[in-house]
Amino acid sequence: MNEKLSHARAKVEALGKLQLGFYPTPFHKLERLSEMLGVNLWVKREDFSGTSLFGGNKIRKLQYLLKDAKDQGCDTVFTYGATQSNHAMETCTAARRCGMRPVLYLGAIVEPKPNDVRANLLCDRILGAEIHILPSEGRSTKDTMKANAATFAAHRERLAKEGHKVYDIPVGGSTPRGAAGFAEGFIEIQEQAEACGLKIDYLCTATGSTGTLAGLTAGKILCGNTTTKIHAYEVGKKDPVEYPKSVAKLANDTLELIGEAPTATPECFHLSSAYVGPGYEKPYKEANDDIRLLARVEGIFTDPVYSGKAFHGMLDEIRKGVIPQGSTVVYLHTGGTVALFSEPEIIGDLNEDIA
Template sequence: MSLSKFDRKHYTQGKTPIEYLANLTDILGGPEIYLKHDDLLGLAGGGNKTRKLEFLVADAQRQGADTLITCGAPQSNHCRLTLSAAKKEGMHAVLVLSETVPGSYREDAGGNNFLYKLLNPLDMIVVPGACDLNDTMHLHAKTLQAEGYKPYVIPMGGSNAIGCLGYIVCAEEIVEQANDLNIEFTHAITPTGSCGTHTGLLMGLRSLHVQTRVIGISVNYSRDKHVKRIAQLAQKVNNELFPERKIVIENDDIIVFDDYIGSGYSLPTEGMREAVHLLARCEAILLDPVYTGKAMAGLINLIRKGHFKKSDKVLFLHTGGSPALYHFADYLL
């Protein structure tokens, strides 16, 4: 599938590496475990949203925008990377931060919150968790327009049809690397939150007729809600971007486990703590406590329950987020 018709920025040089986790594979005694290092993508601190932003920022500039508006939680990797992209492009950025967990925003917090201040957004607005973030962003866009700015609104996680292109590209990259390594991945594991990464990866693989099973580990919502959201996003990608060559995704091809969320989004779990410790101490890899920590906890538990064959080859997508580790230091140590 050619994506050359879509405008795109390039924030990363070359492909992110795939690493065989020999120590973790031995410790768990299950399938061969590999890791795709999207934590090494470009922009400040890296992470999966960089791939989405390559297409979203290009679209914003095509429309003549000079200001990016987006939203997320107080420790949002997406907000950090959107702000980073804006600085890279000489644009402004406005962040709308939602207190998904009441009282979770602290002005003096470290992690991504510190990086927001270092990168210096045009404005940063904190709203209650019950607030409609899309309405808030669009209302602020109107205010900015009245002040002479040209805003472009990016949804939560960059997860719209254009954002999904980032992981359609990633799927192509994985297939090329798998061919070079002479590996056929049986499964790909991804954190599933706003669903753009999961949707793009699944659509990209199926567009190449690769049957690797994509397994999402939910970090926030129920399995049913994610399955519905991924199906809707896939339909939007087809209708808006590929009307002449649709990528068919059946509902039974959308696999999500919602057993590893714990008490809620961004709230620590013992499984996450074990996963963060294990990867740091046996593979020198830093996971984050909100996304990859919980996704790896899910993978570890599925291996222990015998979900995979010993002959399987499992690719874990590291979506970044390590700056948030410093915010959760008291819990993790």
């Protein structure tokens, strides 16, 4: 194996991690779509990460975060997100595997119905998480969480007085330690590409709380890779100036945690806000059409909140020539498919019989 890659892997893994998922996740070519689109299209299956059937990108982050929690002697994990947060649900599965108690504070962007609890929130209940639902009042999940920070802190303090040790994981697990999981993810993709004799031109992913994109960017720098372009598709409305800066900052904080020079800038990745549609957890026709296309051509499910919008963004860029014909493209499938079983407001027209 390439010495640079093994050196980069050793540096990230020196942080310490638990083995919670099933890695490496599969990496395979989408033969029929490649032919249809005129590119060499591969998929990295983070939807197969484990630890449950409803896996996704958060498990890589949690392997590093929960190792830290264990090392600190924590018995309880706090995390935050929307009521249909994949991150919250994956944190519960990972916490349970580690014998820790999950506590969730969830913002209701789409109000759940008490007698018809669905998808991630249903899984959270089955996992026995302590669930606190906060009304979002039209704000983003991040704003809701900021407004309620004092409530969370008081709860953590109360538990501390009762003798519990709480590990606090912010929205999306997007801390430097969490993002390190995706520095490792980038290395893993390069290892698999190398084994297949591939040189990746474009690596395409959804981006939300920034940890995945920041981690991939840190991984690219760690590997000394100058040829793979990272294209990321936003899934909620973001500040066009501050958001790229926050990704670069997290990439740099991740590099520093690993012991590398912080050389990331917003020029290290290509961000697109063109595929958000009406907003976070709000579906739209063109994205749903491409969710159906991937299912009907390759038999693969994506979700209407994250992986489907990113897939649509990537396809649109291929169709428009932003990603040129003949390129080798990797779609990072970040999971989230449990959202296919969420509220009608989230799935939109996916339940309609559209030919």
